[in-house]
Amino acid sequence: MAIASNTVVLYKDANFSGTQYVIDVYRYTPKMVQSISGTSMQDQATSLRYNLQRGCVVTLFQNNVASLNFPSLKGAGKVLDLIGDGAEHEVRLSDYGMNDCVSAFWWRQVDLSQGYMELYDDADCRGQHTTIFIAEFPVNSEPYNVDGWQVDDKLSSVRWMGMADTIVVILYDHADGTGSSFSNINNGDGECLKLSAYSFNDKTSSFKVTRLKAVKEEIKQVVIHNVEPYNTSQTQLKSDGKVNGENTTAKVDCTYTATVTETTSVTVTESHTIGAALQYTYQWRRTPGSDQGWDLTLGMTYDYTKEQSNTNSTSKTIGLSFSQEYEVPPKSTWHFLWIASIGSVDEKFTATAIRWYDMPLKGTVLDGGLFMREETLTGMFTGVMYLDNYSDFSTKPIESAE
Structure with a gap:
């Protein structure tokens, strides 16, 4: 049975059945943490289905941290971004390290045309990951510190989509942009399955979005x-x-x-x-x-x-x-x-x-x-x-x- 547009349905069972919790996205204020703590679905969801308009993104959080200051994920724990494309999708949360741990979410509309990257805890772009949408972060500014994020010092692989060839994202070893770095994230779609091959496994503490300006x-x-x-x-x-x-x-x-x-x-x-x-x-x-x-x-x-x-x-x-x-x-x-x-x-x-x-x-x-x-x-x-x-x-x- 199809689900309504701009809706996320959490299920207690892994086969998209059992107790449900329905999130009607547009009922909530964008970029504000919404808690499901105290409901029958807190830390119980094992699968979900979603149908979101293109560019509508819902981020699920492991922790209910009401003080999150968008777009910071400090203290949110494990996260999963549901990226809308106007079609219906099914997700087993165990595939993303999010089984039985969803307790909050927020949503917003994102300009996907500027590209995004997925930062994975595991090699080969598997398991728990954090999505960085280029449109949501400052450009040619100071490195953005990911202290307290799930990905802090855990990044093992990275995949990127839709990057313009004038955009380069640099990952840094230290929060202030010093130390070693990885700067191969640019030019369309790509991936690095093993950051260990670049001596950069479990090192990322900050990142910076840069853009080549026209003369x-x-x-x-x-x-x-x-x-x-x-x-x-x-x-x-x-x-x-x-x-x-x-x-x-x-x-x-x-x-x-x-x-x-x-x-x-x-x-x-x-x-x-x-x-x-x-x-x-x-x-x-x-x-x-x-x-x-x-x-x-x-x-x-x-x-x-x-x-x-x-x-x-x-x-x-x-x-x-x-x-x-x-x-x-x-x-x-x-x-x-x-x-x-x-x-x-x-x-x-x-x-x-x-x-x-x-x-x-x-x-x-x-x-x-x-x-x-x-x-x-x-x-x-x-x-x-x-x-x-x-x-x-x-x-x-x-x-x-x-």
């Missing part, structure tokens, strides 16, 4: 034609009106100013820029000859001096003005209404980044003493955008005015 880069402008906003709505900019009680025609000067705010956000998925902050600008113009479509022009850069983020948001204030003179008949009221139209936009895009490195990488060509290649960015532009404004001026004789 220079150029991100080509993205132009998306005929964007059609949805959820269009109107907002009132000005409402005005008075009475002309005279027996002569009156002139009314309707001169007003107002502002409309556009709120936008850009998210880019690209592993080669880990450690950089996304910056963007945009232009929003009516598609020539179209009543409905708009052209979105998007420009992007990366700021390598700011804190890492592949998502950025901004607000833009647009100034509007209106000026026109109207005539109001004798003994009449007049009313002026000025309205702006806004709409929502969600547009996926693909952009090309040309980057130059000071060392050869796969697919690079020599260009002016540097090594150049094209890299692809995919992303999403989301916004509430200003579309148009219109006005209405009306008059009514006083005797018929409501």
Whole structure:
């Protein structure tokens, strides 16, 4: 029988039967320890099934340590990460050294595009292991200390998946990054089945994620034609009106100013820029000859001096003005209404980044003493955008005015 999406089911028996404990993931706050201590499943689970959306990760803990400070696993004991891919999976906990010892968990959404590595206690990538997701740790920073983690001074083999060739993870003998090291973790998928072959068995006390920065880069402008906003709505900019009680025609000067705010956000998925902050600008113009479509022009850069983020948001204030003179008949009221139209936009895009490195990488060509290649960015532009404004001026004789 299939289990619901974003659900983990713990079983007391090894054949996915017996007493159950169901974890409905989205009921819980991300990155916070959730205890199953005191339930019938504490230290009793021997198998599980899970069905998680891609990037949703649930980490099971041996110990219930409420004070864990994400992403630190200090004091958590043995751990097991359940990595969502949208399919249903079955796990026998004895295969991962987690039989009869699950007492807590936490969950979060992880950017898997940046890769991850599995650190195993045993050789040949077997048994108990700790998963390190690149997106969750600082880049080109001080070594990250794993003191008090299950893997501390126990690492015997390592496997990695989805590493960009600009990323290198270094394992260190000492917590401060000194002593011997192992730095072969990079470039796609790979494994080291026996760290003893590198005289590095049971030595890991810290690790560091490094990224090779481009010497220079150029991100080509993205132009998306005929964007059609949805959820269009109107907002009132000005409402005005008075009475002309005279027996002569009156002139009314309707001169007003107002502002409309556009709120936008850009998210880019690209592993080669880990450690950089996304910056963007945009232009929003009516598609020539179209009543409905708009052209979105998007420009992007990366700021390598700011804190890492592949998502950025901004607000833009647009100034509007209106000026026109109207005539109001004798003994009449007049009313002026000025309205702006806004709409929502969600547009996926693909952009090309040309980057130059000071060392050869796969697919690079020599260009002016540097090594150049094209890299692809995919992303999403989301916004509430200003579309148009219109006005209405009306008059009514006083005797018929409501």
